[in-house]
Amino acid sequence: MRLIADAPRASVDMLTGDAVLSFRIAPESKRMLNELKSLGDSKLAVDVKKYRPKRSLDANAYLWVLCDKIAAALDSTKELVYIELVRRVGKFAVVAVRDWDADEIIHGWSCRGLGWFAEIIDGCKIDGCVRVMFFYGSSTYDTEEMSRLIDEAVFEAKELGIDTATPDEIALMKERWNDEKQTNKGA
Template identity: 50%
Template sequence: MIIQFDKAKWNQDSEGFWLSLRVKAPALAKEFVSGIQDRIYDAELKQHREKRSLDANSYCWVLCQKIAEAVRNITKEEVYQDAIKHSGQFESLVLKNDAVETFIHRWSGHGLGWFAEKIEGNMPGYTQVIAYYGSSVYDTKEMSVLLDYVVNLAKGLGIETATPEQLASMKEEYEIAQTNKSL
């Protein structure tokens, strides 16, 4: 269960230390507390980020197709992977040489945007690998960066793109949908 909050405080009494949260969805909090049993629970606290808009993702693919058609010797999938490589999220890893091929194969099994490449290094017995994440796990900010990159590629090829206002609307759509869900 994920419960959003915007303020927090703590206090101490004879039972221990307490963390109090001002929640955005009181009904969810009440449901959780009413179902609590005498067990240990885990809570992960992190800054909230909206997931990316499906419309922004769809538009990204439309532009990848238009770019591929304009260039003619590249597929929309290759355009997408190029965009991920140049503007997307990644991890830099150091792996034992005998684990590299298995890691790359398994990493790429997550989806089209999930790929990895070897980087030459100088550590005997080890290889540096850059592992790129597909946009399916991007939040709104990360998807915005990717979409801006693809839009700039399209503009550079003379492809008509959505207006800045339309792009902003696509990027904000998910946030609005989430807000409406919690009402």
């Protein structure tokens, strides 16, 4: 079960001395209360981390506009520009893979979509294995990750003399991400 919560509070139970954490959840998440109650006094594994909303569709559309303009300036394709941007600043994981399985695993990974690609890199210290860098497509990015990708596209566009959104317009897009975060609470 995954919940989006706010108003975290930490306190100490005066009777037992135990630390107590509490959170406020959105009304639409309250259906999960029965599920929690059904667990009784079971021990739970709880992972608390800062919430980051998915990136906005406006941000995604803007990224593709920039990719298209950069591609035109470089006599390339927007898809190749996008892949290069993901390669430079995108989210990735490095995994040791048995060398005889690497090609098949890389192919399977790349079938997920355009930004999902993988490359064999040097330096695996495990016999019979290679290191593979697996890149994630931007559809999985949160606001911070998408912001980094757009900033890189803006930088590349400016280097090529391409007009981009003004800093105020980019700030407004990022503000919309924050508004979206508030709207999606409890999602």
